[in-house]
Every structure is written in C-alpha cells, then in structure tokens.
Amino acid sequence: MLNALLLPLMFSMAGGTYVYLQLPDRRAQGLLILTLFQLVGAVGYVMEPTLNLFMLLSLHASVVLVLLVRHLQAPAPVQQPGEPRR
Numbered sequence: 001m002l003n004a005l006l007l008p009l010m011f012s013m014a015g016g017t018y019v020y021l022q023l024p025d026r027r028a029q030g031l032l033i034l035t036l037f038q039l040v041g042a043v044g045y046v047m048e049p050t051l052n053l054f055m056l057l058s059l060h061a062s063v064v065l066v067l068l069v070r071h072l073q074a075p076a077p078v079q080q081p082g083e084p085r086r
Contacts, residue, residue, distance in 0.1 A: 001048035002056065005041050009056055012037040013063045020067050027071050034064045 012034055019030035041057045 001044045002050060002053045005044050005053065006056065009037060009041055009060050013060055016067060017063070020071070031064070031068055031071060034060075034067065038064055 016030050016034040020027055023030070038057070038060055041053075041060060045053050045057055
C-alpha cells in the first residue's frame, strides 16, 4: 500500500504547497484536494496498516494542517468601492 500511495501523497504535498503560495485565489480548492488525498491515504492505512505509511500520512497531515491554519489566519481581502464582487 505504501508503494501505491507514496507518489500521489508526495505530489499532493508539492502541488498543494505550490497552489497555496502561487495561486492565492485557488487556495480553498487546493486545501480541499489536499484533505481528500489525506482521506484516501487514511483508507489505505485502514486496509494495510504499516509504520512507514503511518509516518507518510503524519507528514502529509502536518503539511495540510499548517497550510490550513495559515489560510484561516490570513486576513480577508478588502473589496474596493465600485469593484464587482467575485
């Protein structure tokens, strides 16, 4: 199971960090996708619990947690008068 989940989880961490840093308007979608990858990994861990997979999921969960907390603590953008709502 570790072999099946290693590359997708590593890619999701790298891609999620890129989306978070470079595309601020898509942060919410990126964080949702990271959370869904975490759930897929958790299902894999339930099917075949190993220490290596647990460590990988712990690393992935810590990246998701840090990005989510930073996103929730970021101030909301201020809308300028006369600017259409997004």
